[in-house]
Amino acid sequence: MPSRLRTSGDQVVTAAQPWVLAVDLGTSAVKVGAVGTSGRILGSTQSELATVVTADGGVEQDPHQWWSAITGAVARLVATGTDDRLDPGALVAVAITGQYASTVPVDAAGQPVGACLTWADDRGGPYSRAAFGGPAAGYKPTAIAAWLKYTGGAPSPGGADPSGHSLFLKHERPEDYRRATTLLEPVDYLGLRFTGRAAATPASMVASWLTDNRPGRAPGYVSTLVRRSGRDPGRLPELVATGSVLGGISTQAAQQLALPAGVPVVTGIPDLHAAYLASGATDDFAAHLSISTTSWVSCAVPYKKTDVLRQMASVPGLRPGQYLMIDNHETAGVCLQWIRDGVLAHPEGFGPRWDPSYDDLVALAGSAPPGSGGVIFTPWLKGERSPVDDRRLRAAFLNVSLTTDRADLVRAVLEGVAYNMAWLVEVADRFTGRRLEPLRVLGGGAQSDLWCQIHADVLGRRLERVADPAVCQLRGVALHALMALGRVELSQIAALVPAATTFDPDPVAGAVYAPLYQEFTRVYGRLKGMYHRLNG
Numbered sequence: 001m002p003s004r005l006r007t008s009g010d011q012v013v014t015a016a017q018p019w020v021l022a023v024d025l026g027t028s029a030v031k032v033g034a035v036g037t038s039g040r041i042l043g044s045t046q047s048e049l050a051t052v053v054t055a056d057g058g059v060e061q062d063p064h065q066w067w068s069a070i071t072g073a074v075a076r077l078v079a080t081g082t083d084d085r086l087d088p089g090a091l092v093a094v095a096i097t098g099q100y101a102s103t104v105p106v107d108a109a110g111q112p113v114g115a116c117l118t119w120a121d122d123r124g125g126p127y128s129r130a131a132f133g134g135p136a137a138g139y140k141p142t143a144i145a146a147w148l149k150y151t152g153g154a155p156s157p158g159g160a161d162p163s164g165h166s167l168f169l170k171h172e173r174p175e176d177y178r179r180a181t182t183l184l185e186p187v188d189y190l191g192l193r194f195t196g197r198a199a200a201t202p203a204s205m206v207a208s209w210l211t212d213n214r215p216g217r218a219p220g221y222v223s224t225l226v227r228r229s230g231r232d233p234g235r236l237p238e239l240v241a242t243g244s245v246l247g248g249i250s251t252q253a254a255q256q257l258a259l260p261a262g263v264p265v266v267t268g269i270p271d272l273h274a275a276y277l278a279s280g281a282t283d284d285f286a287a288h289l290s291i292s293t294t295s296w297v298s299c300a301v302p303y304k305k306t307d308v309l310r311q312m313a314s315v316p317g318l319r320p321g322q323y324l325m326i327d328n329h330e331t332a333g334v335c336l337q338w339i340r341d342g343v344l345a346h347p348e349g350f351g352p353r354w355d356p357s358y359d360d361l362v363a364l365a366g367s368a369p370p371g372s373g374g375v376i377f378t379p380w381l382k383g384e385r386s387p388v389d390d391r392r393l394r395a396a397f398l399n400v401s402l403t404t405d406r407a408d409l410v411r412a413v414l415e416g417v418a419y420n421m422a423w424l425v426e427v428a429d430r431f432t433g434r435r436l437e438p439l440r441v442l443g444g445g446a447q448s449d450l451w452c453q454i455h456a457d458v459l460g461r462r463l464e465r466v467a468d469p470a471v472c473q474l475r476g477v478a479l480h481a482l483m484a485l486g487r488v489e490l491s492q493i494a495a496l497v498p499a500a501t502t503f504d505p506d507p508v509a510g511a512v513y514a515p516l517y518q519e520f521t522r523v524y525g526r527l528k529g530m531y532h533r534l535n536g
Helices: 063-077 125-132 141-150 162-172 174-179 186-195 223-229 251-257 271-279 333-344 358-366 406-432 449-459 472-484 490-496 507-535
Strands: 004-006 012-014 019-025 029-036 041-048 059-061 091-098 104-106 133-136 182-184 245-248 264-266 287-291 295-301 312-316 323-326 376-378 396-398 439-442 463-466 499-503
Touching (some): 019 063, 019 186, 029 063, 029 472, 041 472, 063 186, 063 251, 091 186, 091 472, 104 186, 125 133, 125 162, 141 223, 162 174, 162 182, 182 186, 186 251, 264 472, 271 295, 271 323, 271 439, 287 406, 295 406, 312 406, 323 406, 333 358, 358 406, 358 449, 376 507, 396 507, 406 449, 406 507, 439 449, 449 463, 449 499, 472 490
Parallel strands (some): 019 091, 439 463
Antiparallel strands (some): 245 264, 312 323, 376 396, 463 499
């Protein structure tokens, strides 16, 4: 009798059909799922991740915890001998996506020699500014010209990327740096754990801005940029083409995971690329936006282009001659976590305990009117990256009065994230030379009807939410693996990912939001001097 997997909808599917093991290493959690070859998510599980935040700008995670969470998740998803679990013998591929612009230092044995410095860790900033910082949009003119020629972007003088991390390790943690033979992105580290091979791709290395991204170029590092960045070429991973098969599941990993050895493992891709496929909006200029821990708007474009001032560029996509627009809001969904855990939840010993769920917060926000009584929230808890690259910005509630209550504050957080997205979408329109609409929407925050509707009303555009928005990147990266194995063509993806729910803008709510949004866009110019003085 074939084994079976019971989905959350209580539907029973035959697990003997081919399936992909998909891993999505987010910032707050790692998700592991089984995805059928039609793109259907057969089952998934999620494990929360611990993050260490330090006062000097450090944001670290433990790579050992990632692997432990993945092995535990696979054990929950996959086992033999019952009718309720997947058949490991039907596994056809392993697919990996997740956070990027992060750094895992590993030794010759493939073991981490220190914590992962995540995309938010900016302690390398002083060393990055010394290496390539200057007056031309934060860069030395000669440095930025060389980077734009080859890559379309450049490492940030703020230090919150692999170049800044490398310099931080070299100067501040010399023993870890000495022991590290390779500095890997998280998805490439997981590929190493699955296969024993340390390799990267132009997609996974995008935030290092060291690869030749010009059309028609073979994968390769640009030696002059490696030198300008201060990176050690000997610590860069082997570079292979995006969509390559990295290798088979190693004997060691197979034993740890209780999976067959030799199953193909496809090179990892950033969450941006997985979201592109997961959105189903795969044509040029067909756009999607994500409401996740961070947030972005993206689409495929047929050209390499850069907007240095607004930290927006196009990076290598998933087929020859194709690029994906890249940008990022540093804090989006995490703002809701912050107001829950850091502001509203009552700790033990301080009155009646209130520990609201996210559903509780959204319901509370829904009791406040559009516009939150005139309160504006700026969601810059960790500074900002796009459309302004300024790590000294901070969040604020503006226009609070004695009549402001908790419902107003929570709704203002949801609306502030949407205002920030509208600011970015306007820049994206100019970058692409057209109005991006409709917008596919995905991510954990997109589970909320209210938050999706707020985005539609603030942006004044139709939003189309995909099915399973919180875990749909498992589908996206699984489809990428199937593409790599020749089982699916990119032209088939749109038909496999239809929109599930549509949100049309409400003109009444839009009229309320319009003047508040105009004030939001003026805040940065009016207050950046204060933020620079306070956080310099």
